[in-house]
Amino acid sequence: MKILFIGDIVGSPGRRAVKEGLPDLVNKLKIDFVVANGENAAGGFGITESISEELFALGINVLTSGNHIRDKKEAVTYIEKENRLLRPANYPPGVPGSGSIVLNTPAGDRIAVLNLSGRVYMSPMDCPFQTAQREVAALRKQAAVIIIDFHAEATSEKAAIGWMLDGEVSAVIGTHTHVQTADERILPKGTAFISDVGMTGPVDSIIGVKKEQIIQKFLNQIPTRFETAKGETVLSCVVLEVNPKTGGATSIQRIQMTFA
Numbered sequence: 345m346k347i348l349f350i351g352d353i354v355g356s357p358g359r360r361a362v363k364e365g366l367p368d369l370v371n372k373l374k375i376d377f378v379v380a381n382g383e384n385a386a387g388g389f390g391i392t393e394s395i396s397e398e399l400f401a402l403g404i405n406v407l408t409s410g411n412h413i414r415d416k417k418e419a420v421t422y423i424e425k426e427n428r429l430l431r432p433a434n435y436p437p438g439v440p441g442s443g444s445i446v447l448n449t450p451a452g453d454r455i456a457v458l459n460l461s462g463r464v465y466m467s468p469m470d471c472p473f474q475t476a477q478r479e480v481a482a483l484r485k486q487a488a489v490i491i492i493d494f495h496a497e498a499t500s501e502k503a504a505i506g507w508m509l510d511g512e513v514s515a516v517i518g519t520h521t522h523v524q525t526a527d528e529r530i531l532p533k534g535t536a537f538i539s540d541v542g543m544t545g546p547v548d549s550i551i552g553v554k555k556e557q558i559i560q561k562f563l564n565q566i567p568t569r570f571e572t573a574k575g576e577t578v579l580s581c582v583v584l585e586v587n588p589k590t591g592g593a594t595s596i597q598r599i600q601m602t603f604a
Contacts, residue, residue, distance in 0.1 A: 345453055345588040346373060347491060349517050350380035350404070351524065351580040354545030354552035355388045355572030359398065361544050361579040365601045366403055373583055376449045379457055379491055381519045382429070383409035384545075388552055388572040390415030393422040396429055406430065406445060408459045410495030410520055411467055413441075432461035432495060434475035444479055446486045453588040454487035458513075460505070462496025462520070472496075476505060480512050488514075488591035491584075495520045499527075499539045506537040514586045514593050517541050522551035524580045524598060534592030542580030547602060549573035577603045 348369060353359060362380070369375060382399055385391045390412050399407060406428050413431045414420055423429050423441035433443020444458040458479050460472045472494070483490050490513040494505050497520060506516040511533025518525070524542025531537055543552055550558040553570045561568055578600055585595040 345376050345449065345451075345489065345586045347455070347515075347584040347586060348373070348375045348378045349491065349515070349541055349582050349584065350378065350544055351541035352381045352383065352519055352522055352543050352545070353385045353399070354522070354543055355384065355386070357572060357574065357577045358543070358545035358552070359385060359395070361577040361601070361603055362399065362402055362404070364603045365579040369581070369599070370403060375583070376451065377455055378404045379406045379408060379493070380404045380544075381409065381493060381495070382407040383412040384552065386416055388570065391419055391429070392416050393418055393426075396422065396426060400428065405447060406457045408457065408493035408495070408519070410461055430457065430459040432459050432469065433479050434460055434470040434472045436470060444483060446483065451588075453489065455489040455491065456483040456487040458483060458490060458492045460492060460494050462494065462498060462501045464496065464498035464501045466497055472505065473508060476509060480509060484512070489586050489588060490514050490591060492516045494518050497521065499525070502539050503537075506531060506535060510535045514591045515584050515596070517582065524600060526598070528582065528596045528598050530593055530596060534590075536584050536593035536596040538582055538596060538598070541582050542600065544579045544581070545577060546573035547576040547578050579603070
């Protein structure tokens with residue numbers, strides 16, 4: 345089984361990169377299932393119903409998220425009715441939406457996707473480690489293949505989750521920093537890992553935002569409204585090969601594609 349995981353989609357440039365790049369990736373690499381982090385897909389902050397539907401229509405099977413999932417008001421109600429849009433499972437009890445989903449691939453194989461948020465340099469959340477242990481134990485009864493989006497800032501926290509779950513899940517994929525890391529590997533017991541899959545959005549930017557706005561904020565510390573940059577775009581992703589029977593990963597490949 346081949347699974348494509350697309351890094352944080354930022355605004356309309358990110359959505360354009362997905363539209364231009366995803367069909368070729370799926371066809372050339374024989375992709376069976378597509379996961380993407382979509383929490384920045386609406387103007388760089390949050391997601392809406394129409395944008396979610398747009399991304400699903402492009403061939404994405406599951407959208408994950410993180411700390412920006414509630415930036416757009418309508419997402420709070422939409423996520424209650426659309427179970428393919430996930431929010432971190434370690435949000436407090438009672439928060440709308442679900443942190444995981446189990447679906448079938450076209451070949452009939454079962455695949456689970458679990459969304460978690462880190463706590464280091466992030467908003468307070470329930471413990472992602474204890475949540476992961478509890479959720480993974482439940483999901484393993486439903487699917488051999490389990491993909492985790494760990495939306496976190498610290499590489500140490502991401503690595504710790506990866507090592508803790510080695511052999512228990514198919515992949516731990518880091519998101520949130522918008523910078524693709526070069527530490528992809530298969531851990532000893534068969535879990536694919538990368539600290540951050542990277543960003544899908546404007547190339548000439550600072551993590552997707554107009555450069556001058558970020559620089560000015562660092563210079564004067566005055567709050568300002570950030571806007572998504574324009575121009576050339578990049579699609580950042582990883583391709584996973586997973587045994588659908590055992591759930592063990594056999595390879596992980598980083599990919600970045602640019603579009604004018």
